[in-house]
Amino acid sequence: MTDSTGQALADDTGMAGAPVSVRDIYKAYGSVRAVNGVSLDIAPGEFVALLGPSGSGKTTLLMAIAGFETPDSGEILIDGRDIVPQPPHKRGIGMVFQRYALFPHMTVAQNIAFPLRMRKVPKADQQERVERALALVRLSGYGDRRVNQLSGGQQQRVAMARAIVFDPPVLLMDEPLGALDKRLREEMQIELKHIQRQLRTTVIYVTHDQAEALTMADRIAVISDGLVQQFAPPAEVYERPTNAFVAGFVGETNFIDGTLERAEPGSWRLRLAGGPAVALAGEEPSWRVGAPARMAIRPESMRLDGEASSGPLLGRVEETIYGGGTLACIVRITDHVALTVREAAAEGRLRRTGDEIAVSWPAERSRVFVT
């Protein structure tokens, strides 16, 4: 798997990522079920984000793949081979830790050479591959620096270089950008993605930042309560969340609770508690007349004072928030329902607090989950 002849770490050598199959992984700590039956099939070279709140089990899952946690049951296949019985150092998986975990008593070059040293790669090859890894993360010439002389972003790149220098078929990343400030984080997101495309390594990337997952991943596994809630490409997770948790966790969402009713066959509506009803598009097998349901709709799908196939709901402007490119308007509909509407700042007029206003949206942009 690992090419120790000195070549590789580039895209013309035919090296590529390995497929990863996680099958029915369970892991409990006492009575707490951290991972509660997770299965994922990840294609070679795919970038998968494990997205979830803290305590969702995503890090436990990652640690199980790395070998630092032993699952109670289940299999983890890399290239078709179950790696669960193997100790971490024999798995050949690269890993970037949250706080980089660089070795403080070694230089940058010594850090990056470490996995090569452990694999007994000849000295001359080591040097060449370290140079190439440094070039890849744009740190050429930094080899002799001490680790603590580097900025956070630079340390992050060294950690990355060290994790990929031995051409692992799978690269695990545990919130690698969590410690960086926003601007640097966004830069690094693009850069990491770029490096991954070049190496074609399979990447499993743990994050609690939904924007990061949306930006970087080929597919996102949304995890909560130790379960995969949805495993799909970013656009699908965002546009068609499979449940209210996913809708709420990924992106901004307005929730409207109500009861399902059917005006005529195939024409469903959601009636707000003691209030108006709004039209829904389509039909789902789980819908029953009288069933309590929760509707989710993105702020940018809603319009103020406009014409659309669902709504309008009447309310009063509670607050407007200027956000640079966009303008958010919070509209109070009932005591329990306030909707956030996001318009492009160039289009939206500044609404005055207290103004009466109508909110509407294309019915097909809403998602309804029976609760």
Place this chain on the structure above:
Amino acid sequence: MRGRLHRMLHGVSASRYSAASTLLLLAPLLILLLLAFYLPLAQFLSRSFMEPTLTLDNYARIADRPIYATILLRTFRTGLIVAVGTLVLGFPIAYLMSTLRGWRLVVVAAIVVLPLLVSVLVRTYAWQVLLGRNGVVNQTLEGLGIIDAPVKLLNTEFAVWLAMTHILLPFMVLPIYSSLRGIPRDLSQSAQSLGASWPNVLRHIILPLSLPGVAAGMVLVFVISLGYFITPMLLGGPTTMMIASLIGQQATKLLDWPMASAIAAVLLFVTVAIMALFQRVLRLDRVMGNG
């Protein structure tokens, strides 16, 4: 100067106090040390070349008679052996402690620290009982058929090394533990993920990063053992005399205070020289590790 004092006194978090208030805070201790330690020390050491008149006779005597050099060397050798002994025994304990949490840590830490609460005298007598002609060790060895007749254990240098290693063990374990505890867990995890087997993690990550603690422990144990008095006297006997006993003998039995003071001065000088050398070697090591 001021900045330097600051850095020295405050370490990383600089300039929380002004130099004046820092000195004020240190003043009670400084005054106590000055009056109760440095002044008497200077007075005592000055006797080695001031009595009866300005003279270097006492130092000449030390240089002339090989017995002094022998005892000095034996003292340093004992210190070194005890330091290495406590290191070999103490490192695994410190490592074990660094992996424990909660009540398990409390139990092991208590086992390590509690002996410090028992007087050195008591622990030394305990070794006398254990190592005696009909002591537990000899009886056990005989019972197992390993030896036919009791072996002489008491009044040997070995007995001194053994007991001092036992007594000084906490001074090795605690500094090593504290530096091991400071090594982030994810360092050894990341080393493993990069392909390091357990022995390699120990060799390339944990050992080098625990060196400051090892050095501190070595210095502590070595320096403390140089001044050991009771244990060598009770377990070693007259042929294995160490320098503290020699100084005591000169001062209290022979009442030759100038001579006692000269030997003490030599001990102090050689000890400081060894420490300085040690410090330099250690610095060099660190530079090499980093460079």
